[in-house]
Amino acid sequence: MSENILEIRNLHATVGGTEILKGLSLTLPAGEVHAMMGPNGSGKSTLSYVLAGREGYEVTAGEVVYKGQDLLALAPDERAQAGIFLAFQYPVEIPGVANSVFLKAAVNAQRRGRGEPELDAMDFLKRAKVELAELEMDQEFLSRPINVGFSGGEKKRNEVFQMAMLEPTLAILDETDSGLDIDALRIVADGVNRLRAPDRSMLVITHYQRLLNHIVPDHIHVLAKGRIVASGGKELALELEANGYAAFTGEKSAA
Amino acid sequence: MTESATETLNTAQAHLRAFDALRSGLPGAGLDWLERLRADALGRFKDAGLPSRRLEAWKFTTLAALERAPFAPGPQAGGAPDALPELTETAARITFVDGRFDEGLSEISRPAEGVSVTTMATALANDPGALQGRLSQASDPAGSLWDLNAAFMADGAVIRLADGAALDQPIHLVFLASGTANRACHIRNLILLGTGARAQVVETYGNAADAAGAGFTSAVTDISLAEGAALTHARVQDESLKTVHAARAVVSVAGEAVYAGFALAMGAEVSRQETDLSFAAPDGHARLMGAYLGRGRQLLDHTTRVDHAVPGCTTEELFKGVLDDHAHGVFQGLIRVAPHALHTDARQKSQALLLSDRAAADTKPELEILADDVKCAHGATVGDLDDDALFYLMARGVPEAEARRLLIAGFAGDVIDSFDRGIVGAYLSACVANWQDRGTGDGHA
Numbered sequence: 298m299s300e301n302i303l304e305i306r307n308l309h310a311t312v313g314g315t316e317i318l319k320g321l322s323l324t325l326p327a328g329e330v331h332a333m334m335g336p337n338g339s340g341k342s343t344l345s346y347v348l349a350g351r352e353g354y355e356v357t358a359g360e361v362v363y364k365g366q367d368l369l370a371l372a373p374d375e376r377a378q379a380g381i382f383l384a385f386q387y388p389v390e391i392p393g394v395a396n397s398v399f400l401k402a403a404v405n406a407q408r409r410g411r412g413e414p415e416l417d418a419m420d421f422l423k424r425a426k427v428e429l430a431e432l433e434m435d436q437e438f439l440s441r442p443i444n445v446g447f448s449g450g451e452k453k454r455n456e457v458f459q460m461a462m463l464e465p466t467l468a469i470l471d472e473t474d475s476g477l478d479i480d481a482l483r484i485v486a487d488g489v490n491r492l493r494a495p496d497r498s499m500l501v502i503t504h505y506q507r508l509l510n511h512i513v514p515d516h517i518h519v520l521a522k523g524r525i526v527a528s529g530g531k532e533l534a535l536e537l538e539a540n541g542y543a544a545f546t547g548e549k550s551a552a
Numbered sequence: 553m554t555e556s557a558t559e560t561l562n563t564a565q566a567h568l569r570a571f572d573a574l575r576s577g578l579p580g581a582g583l584d585w586l587e588r589l590r591a592d593a594l595g596r597f598k599d600a601g602l603p604s605r606r607l608e609a610w611k612f613t614t615l616a617a618l619e620r621a622p623f624a625p626g627p628q629a630g631g632a633p634d635a636l637p638e639l640t641e642t643a644a645r646i647t648f649v650d651g652r653f654d655e656g657l658s659e660i661s662r663p664a665e666g667v668s669v670t671t672m673a674t675a676l677a678n679d680p681g682a683l684q685g686r687l688s689q690a691s692d693p694a695g696s697l698w699d700l701n702a703a704f705m706a707d708g709a710v711i712r713l714a715d716g717a718a719l720d721q722p723i724h725l726v727f728l729a730s731g732t733a734n735r736a737c738h739i740r741n742l743i744l745l746g747t748g749a750r751a752q753v754v755e756t757y758g759n760a761a762d763a764a765g766a767g768f769t770s771a772v773t774d775i776s777l778a779e780g781a782a783l784t785h786a787r788v789q790d791e792s793l794k795t796v797h798a799a800r801a802v803v804s805v806a807g808e809a810v811y812a813g814f815a816l817a818m819g820a821e822v823s824r825q826e827t828d829l830s831f832a833a834p835d836g837h838a839r840l841m842g843a844y845l846g847r848g849r850q851l852l853d854h855t856t857r858v859d860h861a862v863p864g865c866t867t868e869e870l871f872k873g874v875l876d877d878h879a880h881g882v883f884q885g886l887i888r889v890a891p892h893a894l895h896t897d898a899r900q901k902s903q904a905l906l907l908s909d910r911a912a913a914d915t916k917p918e919l920e921i922l923a924d925d926v927k928c929a930h931g932a933t934v935g936d937l938d939d940d941a942l943f944y945l946m947a948r949g950v951p952e953a954e955a956r957r958l959l960i961a962g963f964a965g966d967v968i969d970s971f972d973r974g975i976v977g978a979y980l981s982a983c984v985a986n987w988q989d990r991g992t993g994d995g996h997a
Contacts, residue, residue, distance in 0.1 A: 349947050352939070377949030389944040393966030394958055402958060403948035410949065442966070443944075459948065 300327050301362075302467050302498040303348075308359035310347050317343040319523035320359070325467070328495040332509055333502045334534065335520035336542045341502045342386060344520070345471040348500075349383040350376050363467065377403070378410030380466030384456040384473050390444040396455070397425070397439040400462055407463060428461040432488050449476030450485075457488040468492070468499045474508035486511030506538040521546040563736065563768060564602050566622035567700060568594070574625060579707060580676035585684050593689050593702035600696035609694040612882040612914045613853045617796050617822055623736040623768035625651075625704055634728075634761045636790065637982035639754060641975055643721040644669045649728045649760065651706045651737030651769075657726070666717030666749075668710075672740055675710040683710070686742055688774050688802040691828070697798050701770045705740035708771075712742075713749035715778070722752035722784075722976055727771065729791060731763025739771040745781035745809075752784040752976055757799075758819070759792040766794040769820075773801045777809035779833070784812045786976050788983050791819040793848065800826040805865075807833035814971045815842035816980055817852040818987045829867075830859040840869045841971045843964045845987050846879030846911070853882035860893040860923075867897070872967045873904040874960055875911035876991070885930070886918040893923045900930040905937065905963050957988055 303325040310318040317340045325331055335341050346354045348361065350373035361368040368376060391399070405415040416424070422439075429436060432454050444452050453473055460468055470489065474482055489499070489512050501512055509517070509531065517534050519527040519542070526545045527533065537545075561569070571594060580586040602618055603610045627650075643664065647657035653671045660669050675683055690699040709725045727739055743753055757769060769791060777783055791797050797820040805811050815825040829838050844852035858867050873881035883902040904913035917930040937959050945955035961984060968980045 349943075351943055351947075372952070373943060373946040374949050374951045374955075377947055383947050385944065385947075389938075389940045391938075391941045391944070391959070391962055393962030393964070393969065399945065399948070399950075399958065402950050402954060403945070406951060406954065407949040442962070442969075463948065 301325065302327050302364060303500075304362040306360050306362075308347070308361060309357045310343060311355050311357055312343060312353060316357070317523055318347065321520070321524055323518065323525060325498045325500060327498055329515040330493065330499040330501060330512065332514040332517045332534065333500060333520055334504070334506075334517060334537060336546065337504070339520045340523040341504075341520055342471055345383055345469050345502055348381065348469055349373060374406065375410070377463075378407045382460050382463055382465035382468045384453075384460060384468065384470040386471040386473075386475060388444050388452040388456055390447075392442050392445050394443050395440050396443055399443055400425070400459060403459070404462055425462065428458055431461070431491065432458050433484055434458060450478065450481035453477055453481065453485050454488070457485050461488065461492060466497055468497065470499065470501045472503060473501070474503055474505065482508070482511060506534040509534045519545045561622035562602075563618040563621065563623040564597070566624035567704065567736070568598060570624050571703065574704070578704070579673035580680060583676065583680050586676070586680070589687065589689065590703045593699040596690065597696050597699040597703060600693040600699070603694055603696055607694045609855070609884070612884070612916070613822065613824055613851060615796065615822065617766075618768060621734055621766060623734050623766075623796070625706065625736050625738065626732065634758055634763070636756060636758050637979060637986055639722055639724050639975060639979045641721045642724045643667070643719045645724040645726065646671065646709050647726040647728065648707060648739065650730050650732070650735060651708075651727070651739050653707055664717070664719055666714035666746075667719060668712040669723060670710050672705070672708040672710055672742065675742075682712070683742065686744070686774055686776065687740065688772065697770060698772055698800055701738045701740065701772045704736075704738040705772070706738055708739045708741040710742045711751065711753060712744045713746055713751055715746035716748050717746065718750040719752065722754050725753065725755045727755065727757045727769070729759045729763055729767045729769060729795060731759055731765045731767065731792065733765030734767070735765065736768040737770065739769070741771070741773040743773065743775045743783065743785070745777045745783055747778045748780040749778070750782045754786045754788065754976060754979065756788045756790065757797060758790050759795070763792050767792070768796045769798070771799040773799075775801060775803040775811070777803070777805050777811055779806045780808045781806070782810040782812075784972060784976055786814040786816070786972075786980060787825060788816045788980070789819055789823055789825060790983065790987075793819065793821055793850070795820045797823040799824070800828060803827065803829040803838075805829065805831050805836035805838060808835045810837045810839075812839040812971065813841070814968075814976075814980065815854055816983060817842070817844040817846075817854065818983065820850065820852075822851045824853040824855065827856045829857070831862050831865040834862045834864040836865045838865070838867045839971070840867065841967050842871045843967055843984070844871075844873040844875075844881050845964065845984065846873070846881055847876045847991055849878045851880045851882070853884070855882070855884040857886045858888070858898070860887065860889040860896045860898065862890075863892065863894045863896070865893070865896055867899070869900040870967050870970055871902045872964055873902075873913055874907065874964060875904060875913060876907040878908070878910045880911070881913040883914070883932075884916040884918070887920070887928065889921045889923045889926055889928065891922045894925050896923060896926040896928070898926070898928045902932045903963075904934045905960070906934060907937070907960075961985065961988060
């Protein structure tokens, strides 16, 4: 099946009056994993927030079609219910709200949104335990407040755990590799790879090539100054690693 | 009678006029020391009057509602309790309606070894000597309400644990107002824990299901913890919105004893919950926590005073408020460290969440530190719901209203988690959920 999950056409977006995305276009077919690479300030995180519907990220031109419908018309919770998942670069700490309470509310809000019956506490717990074990996470994690006191690695694992529980159609991973040591990177990448499926697409946003050794993408796009300047196969990542972004951005290498 | 028909009294006048008629019917009538205590307290109240906002301790909180109407004590009226959350397990439950013991709504048949649970009226009748010197009065003119309570105290619970006695389940004290118009209730509780004793006591102030009239509830709980004793003490104020609620816990903490207190304010038009704690010997610990949840035009005040007069004691304070509509929250925290109270460690934190532009929070930390070599800190924040947190929840599919509800519960839940993760904590969380269920909850009403 070659249905496109996501089609972005000529997307322009501003943050605080400054234009960050300047005509970005991208097509993501079902079942494919695309990597979005680019230097700092190229608009990678802005793209992820625009897709998730964050307030303050204003689309000034272009369109985003998700499974045939206008994504930009939906509120953030409606997008999530429709199957979009953003793994945050900086997961938020929320004292007083237990992971289990939050995640059960999210799972059931999504099931309600799709007209499916809600999971009861037992079924929820059963599923959560399986996914936690896969990610080598302790069960007591469920009763801890969301991300409070978590290490960088634990926060990222929590994102992948939520993704596994919510089974999205489109997963956007925003610099999920940042702040991870090599063991945590392997666990997180394994978790992501396990979720690859013919009916699930992923957009993996990263600054470095190293994550793509673990999550091998079908396509790589290079983002610079708010626009895609190059697209290719996985060999593109190696070229970037060797030569830096300068060749694509038209600037001298900063590092 | 013709007099009262032509003249509107205030609460102070109504009490002063009622005293002579009531005194012979109050518990412990005929006991010299108690008669004297009541008369002295009334005399001081007569001089001081109701506290006004001119007093520093009352600068944020007005008792104008007591000036407008003649609240006064009167006979007990019956009433079934309104739907309130229940503790999942209790060692005993004592219910008072309009400040007087209601046997039918009580269950005190299972006292454990070394544990005595009774009423103030019974204790004064059977063993008055054990209470002499234990019942507090006001410590300064700003506390004239507590003198009024001492003069008129009608009933309450008396809980005593012998040395080494321990209760695993909480004792629940329930105080219901019948809603008889202009009724004042003066409740007095006493909790005495012997050396190394351990107990949990929950006080819940609510109203009868059909309560309609305005009322005034005054409640003082005197607490003394002997060496190494530990008390977990929660006070839940969920009275009708026509009520003025004034409560005080007076706590004395001996060496290595631990007092953990939680005050939860959700009801009443005006609510003032005070804690007045002093360390009687070195190495005691106090944890004073609380939350206020306000809507409409409620005024909810938490005021604490902690006296570090001896070395090596610790105080940890955390108060959180959620304020919607025009609600007004107040936190005042005084910590006094005497010159020789070395190695004191006192930390105080207050946080308020304003859900509406018209809600307001006043915070007054006061640290009077006269000793060197102490650790003291305080911090206060006032803010709106965290947009990042709201977006995080919504990005997982949780609708905005539910996300706001989770965050508000979490904000209050955080301080409950810090206080207790057992039966008492679960009860406090249920009370917060109950408050959320019955309200508009998001400030857009």
